Amino acid sequence: MTTGAAQPIVRATLEDVARAAGVSLATVDRVVNRREGVRAKTVARVEAAVAKLGYRADVAAARLARGQSFRFAFVLPSGSNSFMTNLTEQVQRTAEWLAGQRGFIDILHVDVFDPDVLAGALETLSPAYQGVAVIALDHPRVRAAIDELASRGVAVVTLVSDAPSARRLHYVGIDNPAAGRTAATLMGRFLAGGAGTVAVIAGSLSLRDHTERQFGFHQILSSEYPKLRALPVLEGRDDSDRTRELTAALLARHADLRGIYCCGAGNRGIADALEASGRAREVVWITHELTQHTRRSLVRGTLDAIINQDPGHEARSAARVLLAHCSGEPISPDQERIRIDIFLRDNLP
Known part of the structure; x- marks a missing residue:
């Protein structure tokens, strides 16, 4: 059995549709662009030709032709x-x-x-x-x-x-409340029923995505993991230096700190503070967005999970x-x- 070379797929044009329907190019243009002034019988004939030929408008070419x-x-x-x-x-x-x-x-x-x-x-x-x-x-x-x-x-x-x-x-x-709920479920399961405090660091509560994430996080943590107490939300303005200071203060102030959820950015600061404290492997840290910095922390074991959007x-x-x-x-x-x-x-x- 012999096979020939694959034939290129030729895209149907308006001229092909006009020829198949037996009408003018102008008529086809009016039907395809849903303009009035064409008899119903002619519209049906053009639409049948469009369907038979598999015609699809080349929108970019049309914009080019109109100078749009x-x-x-x-x-x-x-x-x-x-x-x-x-x-x-x-x-x-x-x-x-x-x-x-x-x-x-x-x-x-x-x-x-x-x-x-x-x-x-x-x-x-x-x-x-x-x-x-x-x-x-x-x-x-x-x-x-x-x-x-x-x-x-x-x-x-x-x-x-x-x-x-x-x-x-x-x-x-993404659905940000769902992302926050997901982070809370991961936090609760990683801590396996343990008790203690959990910190939440946002970039800004004026950003709706950060607010919705922390809302979803608190929703699940309070209802399904009552032994874990969420601390008041801190705002790091997505700045690594600021989040480093906030994280260091949390670690110094709360001996029972079991987890950190960052619903914004500034993750380099959190990583630095955790590693400097010597508690990086005992505090569960969950954050957002796969970047070169969060990837490195995840590989090292400082970070436990990343909630990502593409x-x-x-x-x-x-x-x-x-x-x-x-x-x-x-x-x-x-x-x-x-x-x-x-x-x-x-x-x-």
Whole structure:
């Protein structure tokens, strides 16, 4: 039996559809783009040809033909947060793909912990942007800035941290209360019914993702592991020096400290303080985001588990949602759902 070389798949064109339906190219264009003025019988004939040929519109080519393009701003945190550095790199990679779709990304770095600074950045964005993706602070002034953008017809996607009462188009990120509950379940099982105190360190309780994570964590810890007492939440502003000082003080003040849950960043500081104290193997530490620093701590045994979200998936999802909205195309909810990953030392990618 002989086999020939694989034949390339040829994509059907509008001309092919017009030929198969026995109508003009202009008529096919009107039917495909859902414009009025075509008889129902002709519409049915064109749609049958579309289905038979498997025609799919080349949206990028159509935008090119119309001279249409879109520009988006990604407003990301300033500073040295490793996860946000990874996210910036993924947005840059996404920008390369998006350029082929006639979409263009500008990255703006601001202090997202300061509501006035973040709101000011949103309020002064160039009118050239049709869409914005922003690490949102759930604060009245930031919500008002998002609402103002929406009222001007600018699509806003919240990224990683949400502001759900604002007029944002879509939230791209994990289910943060579920992530916090997951961390609490891991903490309770790792401590195997033991008693003691557990510390919670957030970046800022003005960031909704951090607030929702600690809420979910307390929800499970208090109801299912009553022998473990959660200490008041501390804010490290995702700064390694600050979290080092906070962790060192916790270790010195609480001899019964059994666990630390970091629902933000600043993990290098926690690692340094734990290792300097000599208690790194007795205190269970659970944190968020797989970075080069948390990976190292996990391999060394200082860190016990990482709750992760994929920054590449988030960057691509935000770009897809903005592009689809501006193009009038549907999105696939399943494709845009960001999953929660759990990494232990044994399953690191």
